[in-house]
Amino acid sequence: MVDQQSPKGMNALALLILFILGALLAGATELSYGGWIQIPILALVWWRLNLQHSSKLQTHFVSGLTFGIGYFVIGLWWLYISLHDVGGMHPLLSCAAVFLLSAYMAFYFSVATLAISLFRKTRVTGLLLAASWVVMEFLRSYIFTGFPWMGLAESQINGPFAPIAPLFGGLACTFLVVWISWELFQLKNRAIFSAAIMICVIGITQLTGLISFTKPFGDPISIRLIQGNFEQTLKFNPQAIAQQIDFYVSQIKKESANLIVIPETAFPWPQNNLPPGLLNYLQDYSNTSSSNLLVGLIGEVPSSKGMQYTNRVTGLSPNTPAYQYDKAHLVPFGEFIPPGFHWFINAFNVPLSDFARGSLDQAPFSIVRKNQDAVRAAITICYEDVFGGELASRINLSNEPVNLLINMTNLAWFGQSQAPTQQLRLSQLRSLETGLPALRATNTGITSVLGPDGKVLQSLPEFTQASLSTQVQAYAGKTPYVIWGNFPILSISCLLLIWGFIRQRRF
Incomplete structure (x- = not known):
């Protein structure tokens, strides 16, 4: 006692x-x-x-x-x-x-x-x-x-x-x-x-x-969010990587839509090592089907260290040059190694790297539609949607108005835990702050569509291989938070x- x-x-x-x-x-x-x-x-x-x-x-x-x-x-x-x-x-x-x-x-x-x-x-x-x-x-x-x-x-x-x-x-x-x-x-x-x-x-x-600070913009767009549900350990197996790429390509071709999104690093090989002609093949599909595609992969950029990898989203739109977004806010120890901590990373049995950072002023992705104004989407990768001030600043300073948020992520690293629901709430808060709807394309969950008020409109069950097909209404305008920030x-x-x-x- x-x-x-x-x-x-x-x-x-x-x-x-x-x-x-x-x-x-x-x-x-x-x-x-x-x-x-x-x-x-x-x-x-x-x-x-x-x-x-x-x-x-x-x-x-x-x-x-x-x-x-x-x-x-x-x-x-x-x-x-x-x-x-x-x-x-x-x-x-x-x-x-x-x-x-x-x-x-x-x-x-x-x-x-x-x-x-x-x-x-x-x-x-x-x-x-x-x-x-x-x-x-x-x-x-x-x-x-x-x-x-x-x-x-x-x-x-x-x-x-x-x-x-x-x-x-x-x-x-x-x-x-x-x-x-x-x-x-x-x-x-x-x-x-x-x-x-x-x-x-x-x-x-x-x-x-x-x-309400934002209002509907144009007609709703048709979307498909593809959830592959691939275990993280498979991303380091060459045979499994090839099977994963084949799965996503076949799912993309399965049904056209204004926008088709696959998750972060859904193609987990460096872009230059992907099967020959793969991105050209997907570009041809975009041209013929009038579908806009967002693909998560590993990019490469020149730097003072030589060629460096980036965590990249490549966008393919009908008869339009390819778009790319390189992740700007990297994860310590996961995507870059702080000075003096290489010993910590050496304790892992998985290949990790020092990724190059993308700039903070990258343009939004334009979703091209026939006889309609383009819908522009601000892209975030993984935990970038944790930083509300950075996202608000990007939207406010963008030369083109932003109508939609898209987060592409892979939480297979964290298994069956509350990490996916925690990040979902963060994405909901970002929608609420900006007054814009959001799409979340994930590997293992939670793939979902959010309204401009942060409410979950539709979602897929976790740890299932499925596709979410629906329509989303884009919005236009800026909230005071987007203008003033913190x-x-x-x-x-x-x-x-x-x-x-x-x-x-x-x-």
């Missing part, structure tokens, strides 16, 4: 509770109403952190770190599958890698929670905590190329604050989640004030959902923190 008078015993119990709360918060994100459930769980976290009476910042730092580790270990455990099951890394080393990444992610959570101890407890403490959280989440998406996976915002697809995303983006959703969860915690101290804040904020946010919410957050520090010094 824990001695409640013992600081060590009480701290150990508090840390255990915080770790469990972090794990529960991660688990709640997978539920239908996870965006609502995360608010009372966070309120419990603030309650536990507020019980730490020590004025030492390190006490709150360790407490926040423990909570964050519980959250990310549960949320990112699927990395073990890619490291051990696919990559052949030793189980202990794989577990250590997941834990260390989780601890690094938790560091940002921990620093954000320091606002509870840095500032005097007043009615604006919740605002300062929310501002701190937003700044740290932004830094998490930027430092070391960024890894903002498992943020609080994507759960709001099933929560009360999703309607604010077209105005101020996912970080604004995060701000409101943290602020309102603090006010929920404060109900015991100031019931009327906190209840009024919660009701007003949720009510106003819901009303913003009645505003500038408004970051400015508000920074100003709040500056004001908080000035106010603190006066007292």
